[in-house]
Amino acid sequence: MLEIKKISKDFGGVKAVNNCSFKVEPNTITALIGPNGAGKSTLFNLISSVIKSDTGKIFFDKKDITNLPPEKVSNAGISRLFQKARLFENLTVEDNLLLALDHTDTKFWFNLFCKTPKQTDKIQKVEKMLDMLGMKKTKNMFAKDLSYGQKRLIELGRTILNPHSFLMLDEPVAGVTPELRDKIANILIELKNQGETILLIEHDMNFTLGIADRVIVLDQGSVLIEGTPKQIKNNKQVLKAYLGE
Amino acid sequence: MLSAYIIHLLILIGIYLILCLSLQLALGYTGLLNLGHIAFYAIGAYTSALLTLSGVPFIVSFLMAGIVSALFGYLLAFSTNKLKGDYLALATLGFTFVIYAIALNWTDLTNGALGLAGIPKPDLGILQIKSNAFYLFFVSITAVFSYLIINKIVKSPFGKVLEAIRDDELAVRILGKNTFKIKNYSLAVSAFFAGIAGSLYAHYITFIDPSSFGFMQIIPILSIVIIGGIASLRGTVLATFVLVLLPEPLRFIGFPSSVVGPVRQIIYALMLLLILMYRPKGFYGKVSLE
Ligand SMILES: Nc1ncnc2c1ncn2[C@@H]1O[C@H](COP(=O)(O)OP(=O)(O)OP(=O)(O)O)[C@@H](O)[C@H]1O
Ligand SMILES: [Mg+2]
Numbered sequence: 118m119l120e121i122k123k124i125s126k127d128f129g130g131v132k133a134v135n136n137c138s139f140k141v142e143p144n145t146i147t148a149l150i151g152p153n154g155a156g157k158s159t160l161f162n163l164i165s166s167v168i169k170s171d172t173g174k175i176f177f178d179k180k181d182i183t184n185l186p187p188e189k190v191s192n193a194g195i196s197r198l199f200q201k202a203r204l205f206e207n208l209t210v211e212d213n214l215l216l217a218l219d220h221t222d223t224k225f226w227f228n229l230f231c232k233t234p235k236q237t238d239k240i241q242k243v244e245k246m247l248d249m250l251g252m253k254k255t256k257n258m259f260a261k262d263l264s265y266g267q268k269r270l271i272e273l274g275r276t277i278l279n280p281h282s283f284l285m286l287d288e289p290v291a292g293v294t295p296e297l298r299d300k301i302a303n304i305l306i307e308l309k310n311q312g313e314t315i316l317l318i319e320h321d322m323n324f325t326l327g328i329a330d331r332v333i334v335l336d337q338g339s340v341l342i343e344g345t346p347k348q349i350k351n352n353k354q355v356l357k358a359y360l361g362e
Numbered sequence: 363m364l365s366a367y368i369i370h371l372l373i374l375i376g377i378y379l380i381l382c383l384s385l386q387l388a389l390g391y392t393g394l395l396n397l398g399h400i401a402f403y404a405i406g407a408y409t410s411a412l413l414t415l416s417g418v419p420f421i422v423s424f425l426m427a428g429i430v431s432a433l434f435g436y437l438l439a440f441s442t443n444k445l446k447g448d449y450l451a452l453a454t455l456g457f458t459f460v461i462y463a464i465a466l467n468w469t470d471l472t473n474g475a476l477g478l479a480g481i482p483k484p485d486l487g488i489l490q491i492k493s494n495a496f497y498l499f500f501v502s503i504t505a506v507f508s509y510l511i512i513n514k515i516v517k518s519p520f521g522k523v524l525e526a527i528r529d530d531e532l533a534v535r536i537l538g539k540n541t542f543k544i545k546n547y548s549l550a551v552s553a554f555f556a557g558i559a560g561s562l563y564a565h566y567i568t569f570i571d572p573s574s575f576g577f578m579q580i581i582p583i584l585s586i587v588i589i590g591g592i593a594s595l596r597g598t599v600l601a602t603f604v605l606v607l608l609p610e611p612l613r614f615i616g617f618p619s620s621v622v623g624p625v626r627q628i629i630y631a632l633m634l635l636l637i638l639m640y641r642p643k644g645f646y647g648k649v650s651l652e
Contacts, residue, residue: 187532191538203530204529204533207525222518222523222539228515
């Protein structure tokens with residue numbers, strides 16, 4: 118589904134991602150783990166083209182998507198959650214989610230001259246998502262008035278609603294309560310059962326190893342090792358990378 | 363004549379309303395820190411004046427003022443696409459200087475510092491707008507129309523995309539939307555209405571010269587947008603009335619008009635400062651200035 122080939126990114130001498138290669142198979146949850154600064158988020162940024170790679174190629178569904186504009190990567194079918202909150206703070210929760218559904222809202226003349234199209238079916242989709250997240254009561258709240266955990270959930274909802282065939286989630290459960298964590302785990306497993314493919318960055322080992330089919334360990338910008346959660350759990354190299362010497 | 367004076371003030375308010383509402387679209391709703399709004403106003407004023415002076419019917423010139431400004435708005439957005447925040451502000455301010463310099467130096471076209479005199483009052487074929495009361499009527503209709511259009515845009519889903527771009531452009535792109543195109547539209551529409559306001563100004567005063575379009579002219583407009591509140595059309599309307607009328611009593615206390623101008627600037631600056639200190643969201647804004 119996704120294939121990374123020898124990708125590198127240098128930030129003024131810091132090799133954030135260094136000759137990194139791996140594949141993600143369809144209908145799996147693949148976890149990308151590794152110590153702080155290993156280059157996980159940078160890798161996400163390279164895939165979604167938020168930053169441009171120095172060398173290497175990225176293929177999605179056999180198509181070369183290396184360094185396309187971010188909106189083209191998105192429209193190729195990749196939906197992504199950032200590590201840091203990126204909701205539209207001054208819009209309501211509902212509007213935040215509606216924006217993700219399709220692009221009729223970008224058509225200027227249509228929006229100017231046509232009677233604002235009834236968005237009932239879209240609103241239904243949004244309400245269904247809010248229901249699944251247990252966030253119905255926040256529908257008309259401004260995003261900036263939400264708590265951190267609520268923001269994370271809404272952002273996750275927005276990422277899932279954005280049409281895609283591939284989900285990339287950067288630390289979806291960092292800093293959320295244990296109950297919420299279980300809820301998100303269930304949502305992700307449910308999505309996989311519906312046929313979705315998910316690439317996940319997460320520090321919480323219990324969470325990650327609990328839901329992942331495959332684990333890729335990143336250290337200093339390259340793949341250290343990959344395998345099943347079981348293999349990774351007992352691997353000495355992984356422990357060393359995490360704990361230092 | 364008090365009523366003539368009030369009509370004059372209302373005409374000015376109408377023109378300012380169009381100018382400020384359209385700046386609100388680009389600045390408040392889309393987050394484009396556009397300091398070049400006066401340039402679009404100037405382009406509209408000159409386009410309309412030059413066209414009518416060479417015999418083109420008023421209504422055509424009036425619309426062309428908007429269209430030519432919109433084209434410039436599109437071009438400006440196109441060429442400053444990569445710029446954000448302060449850099450965009452500087453680039454658009456630079457655009458004001460360029461347009462000002464053209465108005466001043468391309469004397470064959472603009473008559474330079476001497477300006478264009480004898481700009482005809484609007485002639486709508488069957489209707490000739492000679493009296494100021496009638497002009498006020500025309501300005502009011504245009505202002506209401508502008509309000510309705512801009513309101514329709516900001517309330518539509520397209521308007522939500524604009525606000526999303528203001529809050530976090532990258533996140534909008536990650537949702538798969540081409541923000542470049544959207545910002546071009548926003549600035550073009552904003553410029554369209556500024557151009558129309560320029561035309562209304564030119565045909566009201568019947569004389570324009572570059573001094574009406576210096577970069578300092580952005581200050582009252584920007585003040586109104588900020589004081590009314592970012593992303594609030596209601597606030598913009600209220601602030602336009604308040605800020606245009608506020609300095610007026612000075613005239614009655616007997617200040618000479620040469621003093622009224624600078625004092626007005628000071629009043630605006632003070633108002634702006636007070637608002638930023640005590641009410642950073644303006645009259646009705648929901649977005650605080652960062
Ligand atoms: N825009 C940037 N400019 C300069 N250096 C950067 C930039 N982004 C990341 N880096 C550096 O690249 C390295 C990898 O960062 P990255 O954010 O990818 O790590 P990470 O694995 O996501 O870590 P964490 O688990 O803390 O989120 C770090 O040394 C970081 O300081
Ligand atoms: Mg990270």
